[in-house]
Every structure is written in C-alpha cells, then in structure tokens.
Amino acid sequence: MKAKAALLHEKGADFKIEAVELSAPKDDEVLVRIAASGICHTDAVVQDQLVPVPLPAVLGHEGSGIVEKIGANVKSVAPGDHVVLSFATCGACEHCLNGDIAYCTEFFPLNFFSQTSPIRLNGIHVSSFFGQSSFATYAIAHERSVVKVDRDIDLDLLGPLGCGIQTxxxxxxxxxxxxxxxxxxxxxxxxxxxxxxxxxxxxxxxxxxxxxxxxxxxxxxxxxxxxxxxxxxxxxxxxxxxxxxxxxxxxxxxxxxxxxxxxxxxxxxxxxxxxxxxxxxxxxxxxxxxxxxxxxxxxxxxIEGSAVPQLFIPKLIEYYKKGRFPFDKLVSFYEFDDINQAFEDSKNGVAVKPVIRMKSSLLIKEEKS
Incomplete structure (x- = not known):
C-alpha cells in the first residue's frame, strides 16, 4: 500500500517527505494509521549518525494511531483500536522471557539495524527504525510493540509515552x-x-x-x-x-x-x-x-525505563487522568511538513517534546485517490 514518509538520506540532512510503499502486515504484525509521532533525542542522534543506522531510513519511534489491519495471529488488538507504538523485542531470549524486555539481547539489531523492512522507496527497501518507523502516515509493527490505549484521551498526545516519557x-x-x-x-x-x-x-x-x-x-x-x-x-x-x-x-x-x-x-x-x-x-x-x-x-x-510498555503505559495514562502526571505540558505540536523545524526547535531548547501530526485523514484521501 502507499504511504507518505519522512526519509533521511544523508548524515545531518533534512528530512524529505516522499511517497513510499508498505508491505502487507505479516501474521504477527499490525498495520497502524499514524495520527502523530513524537520526536526523541534518539532520532536526532541517528540523524547525526552517532548511531549509524543505514541510510536512507524512515525514523520515528514514538507513534500513536489507529489499527487499520491485523495479521492472522494477532490477538491483543483489533481494527479501530487506538494504540501507542513502542520498542521492538525478540520475545524469545532469556531477558524477554524473564520480563526484562527492555534488555532483550536483540534490542539493538531489531531497533537500529534490522535486516528486514516493510518500507520501499521506488521499489528499493529502505531502513526501518525501532520496529515502527512512525514518521509516516502508516506503520507496520509487531504485535509485541503495540499497546492498546483508552479512546477518551487525545490520540495525538500519546505517542511520546512509547519512548522518551516512558524512559x-x-x-x-x-x-x-x-x-x-x-x-x-x-x-x-x-x-x-x-x-x-x-x-x-x-x-x-x-x-x-x-x-x-x-x-x-x-x-x-x-x-x-x-x-x-x-x-x-x-x-x-x-x-x-x-x-x-x-x-x-x-x-x-x-x-x-x-x-x-x-x-x-x-x-x-x-x-x-x-x-x-x-x-x-x-x-x-x-x-x-x-x-x-x-x-x-x-x-x-x-533502557526504556525498564518498562513493559503494555503494563506501564496504561499506568502513566491513569496518572495523567488523575492530574498526577501532566505530560501534556511538555508537548508542542507541529504539522508533518514542519518536521525539520520541529527538530531544530528541539535542538535549540524551544520545544521540550515536539510531536508531529500527520493530518491522516487528508493524506489517506490523497493516497487512495
């Protein structure tokens, strides 16, 4: 399917919004229509290639959105659910099996150097990031990376719970x-x-x-x-x-x-x-x-606040509802087209937590036309 994504082509370069193709979700994967995505310091570190993620790449790892489609084996979410996306894990190593999933032995290969990507630019696969690549109108994520959240909270606000705020x-x-x-x-x-x-x-x-x-x-x-x-x-x-x-x-x-x-x-x-x-x-x-x-x-x-996102993120939302964790005071919203300005404002201390809104409804109409 078609989507729009912000691609990083070279070290230190601006992001360029381009049309990409996404593969269909596998049996254990979820297709999410991205509503918004936070910008994290880790995205900036990769932009500067201090962590050398292969380029070109679609970054973004604090996505929030609505489930569009699920694979045959997915049980924890259904189409229409509101979700936050978090980090990728293998689910099989000793640390994952012990509940210490932030210390998965495959954390860095899966999140920074994955050899498989569902994203193609002009027919050629580009690097995905943190098992989601949420600087895009759609993202593919493994079921283990998807956290179902309440519908009564502004979905655009919730993405940063998946990494920076959770950490x-x-x-x-x-x-x-x-x-x-x-x-x-x-x-x-x-x-x-x-x-x-x-x-x-x-x-x-x-x-x-x-x-x-x-x-x-x-x-x-x-x-x-x-x-x-x-x-x-x-x-x-x-x-x-x-x-x-x-x-x-x-x-x-x-x-x-x-x-x-x-x-x-x-x-x-x-x-x-x-x-x-x-x-x-x-x-x-x-x-x-x-x-x-x-x-x-x-x-x-x-790493990642030693959290199990499916357990911890709902707790943070409950604290927020009770007025004890007002993380909305950290957030500044930007439109997708202004992603480079958002990175600049984060670097200069103007914005604490920039969040990119995807204008999903408008872009989806364009993509399907």
Missing part, C-alpha cells in the same frame, strides 16, 4: 523505586528528565533537584514538581547539590549523554547513592576510587 518516568518508578523522603537529582530537563521529575514527585521524593542550562526548562521543572532548579551555566552544580542535600543525593538520573554532566551526576551522590544513565553518549573519565569505590556508589544504565 524518564520508568527509570524512577521501575528501576530506582526511591524511598519516600529520599533525594534525587535529574540532570537534563528535556522530556526524559522532566518525566523523571514528575515520577519522583509521585514517588514522594523530598528533594527533587532539576539541572539544565535552559532557564525555561528549569521553570517548567519547578512547575512539575522539582523542589530546586540549578542552572549549570551559573552555579557549581556538584557543590550546590551537596549543599541542598547535606552531602549528596540518594539517586541521580543523567539524561544528557554529556561526559561532564555524567561526572557531576556521580560526584553529586552521597555514600551508597545510585546514578542511572539514560542519555546516549560517549567516553567518560572517572576516578574509580574517589568517585565510586570509596563511597560504595552504583552506576547503572537504564
């Missing part, structure tokens, strides 16, 4: 599980970091310290539940964190991928503190004795 909130609620009255510092107040702020408030943390270089994001962090906001351009972050918490935080989340910020997140911990790394980054230098060993600190990586 930040899940790192707090699923991985760290902070004790009531504990302290946490969150380094980087994009959508991941701000989702962690909201989750830390839900968890009952006494000190929630937000760190960023954009003042408007720090102001939003305070609105969403942070007790303190530190502008890293204006203060010595580690010194201030230790001062606020009388020695350091129990927990830290590093969401920037920047080496110096990662060091700050570790150095700002108190004895036996834990730092979670969720930002994609490169090499980091630490003094193992002073920064980790002598104080028994723990440093761990977290």
């Amino acid at each position: 930040g909130s899940g790192t707090v609620l699923n991985k760290l599980k902070p004790e009531f009255g504990s302290s946490i510092a969150i380094y980087g107040c994009g959508s991941v970091g701000l989702s962690a702020v909201m989750a830390a408030k839900i968890a009952g943390c006494a000190e929630i310290i937000a760190v960023d270089v954009f003042q408007q994001r720090l102001d939003l962090a305070l609105e969403l539940g942070a007790t303190h906001a530190l502008n890293a351009k204006k203060v010595d972050v580690v010194e201030e964190v230790r001062k606020i918490t009388n020695g350091g935080t129990n927990y830290a989340i590093e969401a920037t991928g920047i080496a110096e910020v990662f060091r700050q997140s570790v150095q700002g911990l108190r004895t036996l503190g834990t730092a979670c790394v969720v930002g994609v980054g490169g090499d980091v230098t630490l003094n193992m004795n002073e920064d980790i060993l002598s104080q028994g600190k723990t440093v761990t990586g977290v």
Whole structure:
C-alpha cells in the first residue's frame, strides 16, 4: 500500500517527505494509521549518525494511531483500536522471557539495524527504525510493540509515552523505586528528565533537584514538581547539590549523554547513592576510587525505563487522568511538513517534546485517490 514518509538520506540532512510503499502486515504484525509521532533525542542522534543506522531510513519511534489491519495471529488488538507504538523485542531470549524486555539481547539489531523492512522507496527497501518507523502516515509493527490505549484521551498526545516519557518516568518508578523522603537529582530537563521529575514527585521524593542550562526548562521543572532548579551555566552544580542535600543525593538520573554532566551526576551522590544513565553518549573519565569505590556508589544504565510498555503505559495514562502526571505540558505540536523545524526547535531548547501530526485523514484521501 502507499504511504507518505519522512526519509533521511544523508548524515545531518533534512528530512524529505516522499511517497513510499508498505508491505502487507505479516501474521504477527499490525498495520497502524499514524495520527502523530513524537520526536526523541534518539532520532536526532541517528540523524547525526552517532548511531549509524543505514541510510536512507524512515525514523520515528514514538507513534500513536489507529489499527487499520491485523495479521492472522494477532490477538491483543483489533481494527479501530487506538494504540501507542513502542520498542521492538525478540520475545524469545532469556531477558524477554524473564520480563526484562527492555534488555532483550536483540534490542539493538531489531531497533537500529534490522535486516528486514516493510518500507520501499521506488521499489528499493529502505531502513526501518525501532520496529515502527512512525514518521509516516502508516506503520507496520509487531504485535509485541503495540499497546492498546483508552479512546477518551487525545490520540495525538500519546505517542511520546512509547519512548522518551516512558524512559524518564520508568527509570524512577521501575528501576530506582526511591524511598519516600529520599533525594534525587535529574540532570537534563528535556522530556526524559522532566518525566523523571514528575515520577519522583509521585514517588514522594523530598528533594527533587532539576539541572539544565535552559532557564525555561528549569521553570517548567519547578512547575512539575522539582523542589530546586540549578542552572549549570551559573552555579557549581556538584557543590550546590551537596549543599541542598547535606552531602549528596540518594539517586541521580543523567539524561544528557554529556561526559561532564555524567561526572557531576556521580560526584553529586552521597555514600551508597545510585546514578542511572539514560542519555546516549560517549567516553567518560572517572576516578574509580574517589568517585565510586570509596563511597560504595552504583552506576547503572537504564533502557526504556525498564518498562513493559503494555503494563506501564496504561499506568502513566491513569496518572495523567488523575492530574498526577501532566505530560501534556511538555508537548508542542507541529504539522508533518514542519518536521525539520520541529527538530531544530528541539535542538535549540524551544520545544521540550515536539510531536508531529500527520493530518491522516487528508493524506489517506490523497493516497487512495
């Protein structure tokens, strides 16, 4: 079938909206008419080829939409259901079978370097992404990647729950599980970091310290539940964190991928503190004795908030309905044609979580005519 998709052809290039062909869904797959898709930092990392996904490719991995067609073996959703799309897994490795699906042994091959793609441009297959490629009017996803959601929530709003918002909130609620009255510092107040702020408030943390270089994001962090906001351009972050918490935080989340910020997140911990790394980054230098060993600190990586999307995303929606997780305050909407502007605004801190609306009804009419 025909669809329209935003293709990335070269490293650092703008996205180009083009007509593509999609294969029919296989027995265990779902065809989804995409309503909207969030833009995540990981999309930008691939655009810059810091993660070298083969090009050309259709990116996008925070899709939301309506089920159009299902394969013969699909049981969890039906045509007409509203869904959020999340990451791909193999479903068969020891981690998947143990419920730790974010640590699937095939996570990176399936999500970044898949050898199979349902998308063709001028008859030639192009790379798919995260098992969905949701920068398009239609997407094919495995049933394991599809999460059925309530119809009474704006569908355009829900896509970011599939990755960025799930990552930040899940790192707090699923991985760290902070004790009531504990302290946490969150380094980087994009959508991941701000989702962690909201989750830390839900968890009952006494000190929630937000760190960023954009003042408007720090102001939003305070609105969403942070007790303190530190502008890293204006203060010595580690010194201030230790001062606020009388020695350091129990927990830290590093969401920037920047080496110096990662060091700050570790150095700002108190004895036996834990730092979670969720930002994609490169090499980091630490003094193992002073920064980790002598104080028994723990440093761990977290993928996708250690979440099972089918269980966790509905919980986040319930928190949202009760006014406890107002993630809509992170979202700025853009039309499909403005995807490159959305990426630019995200990079410059203008938009926390850009979401691309596909104008599905208009495009579908064009595609079928």
